[in-house]
Structures are given as C-alpha cells and as structure tokens.
Amino acid sequence: xxAEKNYYTIDPEGRLHCMKCHVPLIKGKAKFMYxxxxxxxxxxxxxxxxxxxxxxxxxxxKVASVERALEDK
Amino acid sequence: xxxxxxxxxxxxxxxxxxxxxxIESMVERCVYEQPPFCNAACPLKLDTxxxxxxxxxxxxxxxxxxxxxxxxFPLILSQGxxxxxxxxxxxxxxxxxxxxxxxxxxxxxxxxxxxxxxVFRTGKKQKVAIFGSGLFALFLAGxxxxxxxxxxxxxxxPDLESFLHCETEFLDPEAxxxxxxxxxxxxxxxxxxxxxxxxFFTDKRRDYQVVCASEKAAxxxxxxxxxxxELMYFEEQxxxxxxxxxxxxxxxxxxxxxxxxxxxxQKLDPRNTRGQEGSVESRLYxxxxxxxxxxxxxxxxxxxxxxxxxxEAGRCIQCHCEECLRSCAYLKHYRKHPGLLxxxxxxxxxxxxxxxxxxxxxxxxxxxxxxxVVCPNGxxxxxxxxxxxxxxxxxxKMPLAPHEFALLDMLFSNGDAFLARPQPxxxxxxxxxxxxxxxxxxxxxxxxAAYEDLCSRLDGGVALMLGCCGAICDWAGRYEMQDxxxxxxxRELNKLGNPIIIAGCPSCRKxxxxxxxxxxxxxxxxxxxxxxxxxxxxxxxxxxxxxSCGARGDARTQESIRRLAQGLGxxxxxxxxxxxxxxxxxxxxxxxYANPEVAGxxxxxxxxxxxxxxxxYCMACRDRFARQGRESRHLLELVYGTDAGxxxxxxxKRWNRLTLKKELLQELWGEDCMEDKLDFELxxxxxxxxxxxxxxxxxxxxxxxxxxxxxxxxAVLDEESGLLVARRRVxxxxxxxGFTQEGENAYLVHRAYSHRMQVVRREG
Numbered sequence: 073x074x075a076e077k078n079y080y081t082i083d084p085e086g087r088l089h090c091m092k093c094h095v096p097l098i099k100g101k102a103k104f105m106y107x108x109x110x111x112x113x114x115x116x117x118x119x120x121x122x123x124x125x126x127x128x129x130x131x132x133x134k135v136a137s138v139e140r141a142l143e144d145k
Numbered sequence: 146x147x148x149x150x151x152x153x154x155x156x157x158x159x160x161x162x163x164x165x166x167x168i169e170s171m172v173e174r175c176v177y178e179q180p181p182f183c184n185a186a187c188p189l190k191l192d193t194x195x196x197x198x199x200x201x202x203x204x205x206x207x208x209x210x211x212x213x214x215x216x217x218f219p220l221i222l223s224q225g226x227x228x229x230x231x232x233x234x235x236x237x238x239x240x241x242x243x244x245x246x247x248x249x250x251x252x253x254x255x256x257x258x259x260x261x262x263x264v265f266r267t268g269k270k271q272k273v274a275i276f277g278s279g280l281f282a283l284f285l286a287g288x289x290x291x292x293x294x295x296x297x298x299x300x301x302x303p304d305l306e307s308f309l310h311c312e313t314e315f316l317d318p319e320a321x322x323x324x325x326x327x328x329x330x331x332x333x334x335x336x337x338x339x340x341x342x343x344x345f346f347t348d349k350r351r352d353y354q355v356v357c358a359s360e361k362a363a364x365x366x367x368x369x370x371x372x373x374x375e376l377m378y379f380e381e382q383x384x385x386x387x388x389x390x391x392x393x394x395x396x397x398x399x400x401x402x403x404x405x406x407x408x409x410x411q412k413l414d415p416r417n418t419r420g421q422e423g424s425v426e427s428r429l430y431x432x433x434x435x436x437x438x439x440x441x442x443x444x445x446x447x448x449x450x451x452x453x454x455x456x457e458a459g460r461c462i463q464c465h466c467e468e469c470l471r472s473c474a475y476l477k478h479y480r481k482h483p484g485l486l487x488x489x490x491x492x493x494x495x496x497x498x499x500x501x502x503x504x505x506x507x508x509x510x511x512x513x514x515x516x517x518v519v520c521p522n523g524x525x526x527x528x529x530x531x532x533x534x535x536x537x538x539x540x541x542k543m544p545l546a547p548h549e550f551a552l553l554d555m556l557f558s559n560g561d562a563f564l565a566r567p568q569p570x571x572x573x574x575x576x577x578x579x580x581x582x583x584x585x586x587x588x589x590x591x592x593x594a595a596y597e598d599l600c601s602r603l604d605g606g607v608a609l610m611l612g613c614c615g616a617i618c619d620w621a622g623r624y625e626m627q628d629x630x631x632x633x634x635x636r637e638l639n640k641l642g643n644p645i646i647i648a649g650c651p652s653c654r655k656x657x658x659x660x661x662x663x664x665x666x667x668x669x670x671x672x673x674x675x676x677x678x679x680x681x682x683x684x685x686x687x688x689x690x691x692x693s694c695g696a697r698g699d700a701r702t703q704e705s706i707r708r709l710a711q712g713l714g715x716x717x718x719x720x721x722x723x724x725x726x727x728x729x730x731x732x733x734x735x736x737x738y739a740n741p742e743v744a745g746x747x748x749x750x751x752x753x754x755x756x757x758x759x760x761x762y763c764m765a766c767r768d769r770f771a772r773q774g775r776e777s778r779h780l781l782e783l784v785y786g787t788d789a790g791x792x793x794x795x796x797x798k799r800w801n802r803l804t805l806k807k808e809l810l811q812e813l814w815g816e817d818c819m820e821d822k823l824d825f826e827l828x829x830x831x832x833x834x835x836x837x838x839x840x841x842x843x844x845x846x847x848x849x850x851x852x853x854x855x856x857x858x859x860a861v862l863d864e865e866s867g868l869l870v871a872r873r874r875v876x877x878x879x880x881x882x883g884f885t886q887e888g889e890n891a892y893l894v895h896r897a898y899s900h901r902m903q904v905v906r907r908e909g
Contacts, residue, residue, distance in 0.1 A: 087863065087864045087865055088861050088862065088863055088864070089861065089862040089864070090859075090860075090861060091858060091859070091860040091861065091862055091869060092857070092858045092859050092860070097861060100906070101906070101907035101908070102904055102905065102906055102907050103904070103905050103906075103907045104902045104903070104904050105902060105903045105904075105905065106901060106902040106903065107151070107152070112907060115904070116861070117906060118861075121859070122906045123859055123861065124904050124905070124906055125861045125870070126872075126879070126881065126900065126904055128881070128883075128896065128898045131881065131898050131899070131900040132898055132900075135900045135902055136900065138902070139546065139900065139901050139902060140546075141500075143504070143544030143545075143546050144500050144501045144502065144504045144505075144544065145499075145500060145501070
C-alpha cells in the first residue's frame with residue numbers, strides 16, 4: 073500500500089502538554105478542512121482527549137496561504 | 146453572534162449580473178491604449194513617441210531600430226517624407242509642434258546601424274520576383290527581404306548604383322552612399338540589364354509563386370492593368386503592383402503590397418485579415434497644461450546635430466492619458482490602466498473552474514468614483530468593480546473572508562447596537578437623526594451632543610436611529626443582504642412616522658437616498674439653516690479640507706460644509722484633488738478590509754496633499770487620518786466642542802456603539818439595558834491588543850475562547866512560551882488565545898490568532 077500523504081507535519085517533541093488530561097501532546101493524525109477540501113496533516117494531538125493544536129506560525133503561515141488560494145478557486 | 150454562510154465549492158451558476166456588452170462599452174471609454182496623434186497620422190505607423198523618447202535620451206541606436214521597423218531605407222524616407230505627423234502634434238495648439246521629420250533625418254544619419262540582421266531568421270519557401278525599379282520596387286524589395294522571402298529583382302539598370310539611383314535623385318551623395326551600403330547588405334538577388342517585355346515577364350513568372358512589378362513595368366506587361374489601391378494588386382493577372390508617385394505613396398504602397406504578397410504566398414484572399422492600415426484618428430486625451438517648451442529648435446540647413454535633435458525631441462510631452470493613474474492610489478498600485486483592469490476583472494467573473502486571480506484587485510477598489518470625474522471620458526471603475534462583486538456573489542464564487550468582518554460589523558450595528566426611538570415625548574417625529582455606524586463607533590460623545598442639539602432646536606420632534614445604512618453590504622456586492630437591510634431600515638423608519646432623515650455622514654446620505662422615498666438631508670444642511678449652537682467657539686486656524694467620496698457630485702453638500710467650516714472660523718486649505726476630485730481615505734468600498742495595503746496607500750495619498758491638520762465630514766476619514774498620526778477632526782467635533790481623541794481599535798468601536806446605545810436608552814428614554822457581566826477578569830498586554838486589532842480579533846472572540854476554557858478546561862501548555870493556549874470555533878473561524886492565569890478568576894491575554902480552516906482529529 074502506498075504511503076499516506078501528509079501535507080504538513082509538526083512533532084511537539086514533548087514541549088506541549090494537555091492541561092485537561094495532564095499528558096504531553098504527541099504527533100498525531102489530523103485533517104484541515106475548508107470549502108469542501110480536506111488536507112491530511114500531522115499535528116500535536118492529545119492522545120487522551122484528542123485536542124488538536126494549531127500553532128500560531130502554522131495558522132498565520134501555511135494555513136493562511138492555503139485559505140487564500142482556496143478562496144480564489 | 147449573527148453568522149454569514151460561507152460559500153461552498155460546488156457551484157451552481159445562478160445569474161450573471163454583469164454583461165459583456167456593458168463592460169466592452171466601458172472599456173471603450175479608456176483611451177490609454179489609443180495611439181499618440183503623431184503615430185496615428187503616420188500611414189506607416191511609426192512609433193514616433195518611442196522614437197522621440199529614445200532620441201531625447203540620446204539613444205540613437207534604439208531610435209534607428211524603431212525607424213528601420215517601418216523604413217528599410219531610412220535616409221530615403223526621412224528626406225522624402227511629407228511628415229503628416231507634424232501637423233497632428235498636440236504642441237501645435239500651444240506653439241511649435243515637434244520637428245519630427247528633421248529628427249528622423251538626424252536619426253537616419255547619425256544612428257548606429259544594428260549589425261544583427263537576418264542571421265536568426267528562417268527563410269520562407271515561396272519565391273517572389275519584383276520586376277522594375279524605382280521607389281516602390283526598392284521599398285517593396287526591402288519589406289520582402291525583411292520578411293525573409295527568397296527574392297529576385299529583375300531590372301533594366303546595369304548595376305546596383307543605377308537601380309538605387311532611380312527616383313532617388315533628391316538624395317545627397319553621402320545619404321546615397323549610406324543607402325547603397327545598406328542595400329548591398331540585404332539578401333536580395335538582382336538580375337540587371339533585363340529587357341522588361343511582356344514575353345520576358347511571362348517567361349520568368351513561371352518560376353515564382355508571387356510576382357510584383359513597379360507601376361511602369363506592370364503597364365508595359367499589361368496595358369490595361371487596373372490596380373486595387375488598398376491591396377496594390379492587379380487581380381486579373383495576379384500581379385502585385387505599384388501605384389502613384391512620391392516617397393510616401395511608394396513607402397505606404399510597399400507596406401500594403403508586402404502584406405498582399407504574404408496573403409498570396411499563403412494562398413489566401415489578399416482582402417482578408419489585413420488589420421487597420423494607414424493613418425487613423427486617435428481619441429487619446431493629452432493634458433497640455435504642463436507643456437512648457439513651445440519653440441522649435443532651429444534646424445541648420447544640413448540638419449540637426451545630435452545635441453540639437455536631442456533638445457528638440459526633449460520637447461515632446463510624450464502624449465499619454467494617465468489622468469486616473471495619476472490620482473488613484475488603487476490604479477497606481479496595480480499599475481494598470483482601467484481599460485485593461487476592467488477587462489481582466491470581467492474575465493475573472495466568468496471563470497467557472499480555476500483560479501480567480503483578480504479577486505483581490507476587484508475587492509480593492511474603494512468604489513469612490515474619483516476616476517469617473519478625472520477621466521476625460523468618464524470611465525467608471527467603481528461601477529465595473531461593484532458589478533463584478535455582485536456577479537461573484539450571484540454565482541457563489543465570492544470568497545467571504547475579505548468582507549466577513551465588515552459584514553458582521555454591519556449585522557452588529559443593526560442588531561445589538563441598533564437603536565430607533567422617537568424623541569421622548571413624541572410618538573411620531575418630523576425628523577430622524579441618522580449619525581451612521583462609524584460616528585457612533587468613533588465619536589459617540591459627538592453623536593450624543595448633536596442629537597441633543599437637534600432635539601432642542603428643531604420643531605416636530607427628532608427621532609434617533611443608530612445603525613448602518615447598508616453601505617457595507619452594498620460595497621461587498623451582497624445585494625440580497627442589502628435588500629434585507631433596506632427593508633429593515635424602511636420598516637423602522639415607518640415606525641418612527643416616516644420622518645425626514647438627517648444623515649450625519651455623506652455616504653449614509655447617498656445610500657439612504659437610493660433606498661428610501663423619504664427626504665434625506667445632511668446635518669450640515671440643518672446646521673446652516675438653524676445656525677451653529679450657542680457658545681460654539683471660533684477656531685481661527687487653518688485646516689486642510691478633505692471632501693468625502695460620499696459627497697462626490699453633491700455640490701450642495703460640499704458648499705454647505707464649506708460654509709459651516711468658515712462659520713466656525715476655519716481657514717480652509719483647498720488641496721489639489723478637492724471637491725468632486727477628492728480621493729477616498731481607504732475605508733470606502735471595504736478596501737481597508739480586503740486590502741489593507743492599498744487602503745494605506747489611499748490614506749497616504751490623501752495626506753500628502755497638505756501638512757496641515759485635516760478637517761473631514763465623514764467619520765471614517767477622520768479615523769483613518771488620525772491612525773496615520775495626523776491631527777484629524779470631524780466637522781461635528783468642531784461644532785460641538787467634543788474631541789473623539791485617539792482612534793479606537795476594532796473592539797472599542799463596538800464597545801462605543803453599545804455604550805452609547807445603553808446610555809441614551811437609560812438617560813433619555815429611561816430604559817434599562819440588561820448587561821452581560823463577565824464572571825472572570827480579563828486583561829490584555831499591549832502587544833495582544835495591537836495584534837488583535839491587526840488580525841481583526843475582537844475582545845468578544847477572546848471572551849468566547851476563555852469562557853469555553855473555563856467550562857471545558859481544554860488548553861495546551863506551551864513550555865517554551867509558558868503560555869496556556871485555548872481555542873474555540875466562532876462562526877467561520879477558529880480563535881486561539883495564548884494567556885496566563887493571574888489568579889483563580891483572572892487571565893492575562895498575551896497572544897491571539899485565528900484561522901478559517903476547520904481542524905479535526907483523523908483516525909488511523
């Protein structure tokens with residue numbers, strides 16, 4: 073089976089903690105969705121409650137530019 | 146909070162709000178691409194403007210290249226040309242037109258010839274023959290050689306010198322020798338000493354796909370030869386031939402003949418696809434107001450020297466119509482003339498699948514209408530962009546993101562912050578004061594003072610309506626939302642007894658005039674009528690008056706404002722581009738939301754007109770000028786002695802509107818408002834407040850995130866920054882807040898950001 077494509081990967085490397093579950097966030101599977109498009113990514117995720125963290129640099133960088141591109145489709 | 150539905154990506158084409166014909170007729174008005182008058186007058190279509198520019202710059206090599214494009218033998222043409230261009234030079238209207246022919250002659254004499262010739266050309270297969278000699282044959286040979294036809298010239302002359310000498314007796318020896326060199330370099334095969342008889346012609350023509358002849362030779366071959374002058378073609382005998390005498394007829398004839406040869410070589414009808422040939426009329430507009438050097442540089446008998454030619458060419462004003470490009474920051478930003486931009490924006494609306502690359506330019510026009518006033522033909526870019534926006538909305542292709550914040554703000558103005566009440570003691574009122582959403586947001590104390598003043602001095606009762614006139618959704622092209630807004634406002638006005646509307650903002654006045662049958666005036670008109678309130682201080686200071694784009698074409702308002710300002714003792718500084726020519730501050734058309742960079746350039750272009758403090762009569766202008774650090778006052782602040790102070794951020798603007806409503810309800814109408822009290826304390830660092838304003842994040846959004854966090858406990862601790870980061874989806878965006886806990890129920894917000902994409906966990 074072909075390797076699953078990920079558009080973006082962030083490894084929290086133990087620096088992020090879920091305040092609700094008191095566990096470190098791990099690299100987990102997530103999906104960005106916008107205007108009927110979906111993008112599989114790997115983001116810091118809480119292994120217990122599933123909280124997906126989107127860091128500021130990602131939100132204002134890559135995510136913002138993909139948003140603009142999709143809006144003009 | 147009210148929400149607006151995000152668009153989907155599977156589209157149904159609903160209705161086209163923009164017609165191709167309408168855009169074409171608008172594009173036609175833009176004369177930017179019209180040829181300059183000298184170029185239009187030249188049957189050979191010499192790019193005279195560029196040639197004169199090159200000469201003025203001292204680049205004679207480039208000038209000669211331009212000249213050689215239309216003249217295979219530049220010295221012959223320049224010495225024999227009748228220069229129809231000179232009479233059409235616009236400078237003739239003020240003084241001496243440019244001595245174009247003498248400059249061309251200097252270029253032909255002094256210009257360095259380019260050595261690159263036919264080296265990289267691919268030769269054509271169809272062989273062409275020219276019979277005869279003279280100017281037409283010579284020029285045609287030059288044209289066809291340029292087109293890379295294998296060419297043979299059959300002439301009676303014994304050698305090349307004699308061939309060149311035919312009909313060029315006017316050339317001085319130096320010019321003759323230069324043209325001879327030029328002719329020798331050309332890839333043309335000559336057969337000299339031919340006896341040009343009908344039999345010779347019949348015999349030779351068999352070897353060639355296309356045959357041409359000078360008029361003299363053609364009439365020897367066929368005594369009944371009839372030439373079609375538009376084509377230079379004797380159709381019956383399939384012969385391309387010359388007609389007429391003189392340098393210019395020969396040069397123009399050779400151009401037409403060369404095109405006919407092209408068509409015949411391709412076995413096509415020579416009548417078709419010829420384009421526009423010969424001289425044309427130009428519709429170009431040229432501003433002559435700055436033309437200063439009106440006297441021709443005297444030309445010595447032996448022609449201009451290089452310096453003289455440069456000086457004379459330097460007088461050329463380089464006719465261009467850039468009236469709108471000079472004044473409009475938006476067009477300047479995109480560096481496109483409106484005819485081209487309008488075409489591209491129209492094409493953008495017609496894309497079914499693919500990128501709409503012109504969305505941003507389409508949404509960046511302030512719809513202010515300045516271009517229409519400064520354009521000699523009334524080009525209306527605002528109309529084009531407005532229709533295009535409506536079309537994008539009607540076809541469900543309009544992204545919500547650029548306008549969502551403004552649209553939500555409008556819903557807030559006509560929702561939580563909306564107020565419509567008759568004056569206390571009245572059931573129906575003669576007037577209603579409609580200050581406009583920006584006035585309540587930026588200068589609430591001024592709105593209150595104005596309302597109280599109107600109530601105290603006008604008979605028949607003055608109602609108050611705090612809300613948005615609908616300009617926001619109108620500018621966004623959201624026509625359905627606009628219909629709903631108009632219906633809502635009309636219903637509320639009806640409840641107040643259909644009063645005369647006193648608008649506090651020229652844009653509201655304009656918008657409301659278009660949507661209600663009620664009479665609408667400006668507060669400035671009323672104040673001129675009833676006089677300034679008692680105790681108004683005389684200012685006796687100079688201020689630069691910025692006319693609102695909402696008052697464009699509204700002489701009464703502009704005059705009324707000036708009278709009022711003068712009554713206040715303001716020494717008005719009229720700036721360039723005032724009155725109807727005034728530019729937009731950057732707020733109009735939602736430019737500030739869709740393209741803050743262009744909006745900033747618009748504000749700067751308003752402010753560079755004067756160093757003085759600015760006086761405006763639209764609160765959005767006041768706000769944008771103040772944000773740029775300029776002392777900026779609204780006329781009503783001067784009338785009522787109020788000072789709105791430093792410009793509020795986006796959250797303060799909302800808070801101001803709510804507070805004004807609450808205070809007025811309590812104090813004038815004795816109604817109490819329920820207030821949502823926060824059960825926790827929230828503070829912001831300065832940095833956080835700044836970034837929230839830049840990123841269009843409201844305190845309400847932050848409160849929503851923190852409230853959610855307090856219930857769910859969901860947040861991430863970032864060890865690096867030491868911040869807790871929580872999030873919440875509000876409407877079409879997810880807001881993230883980085884904060885520290887400063888006690889059990891207190892939080893300090895350090896950062897805030899948002900994105901529109903939704904993010905979910907993925908299984909697997």
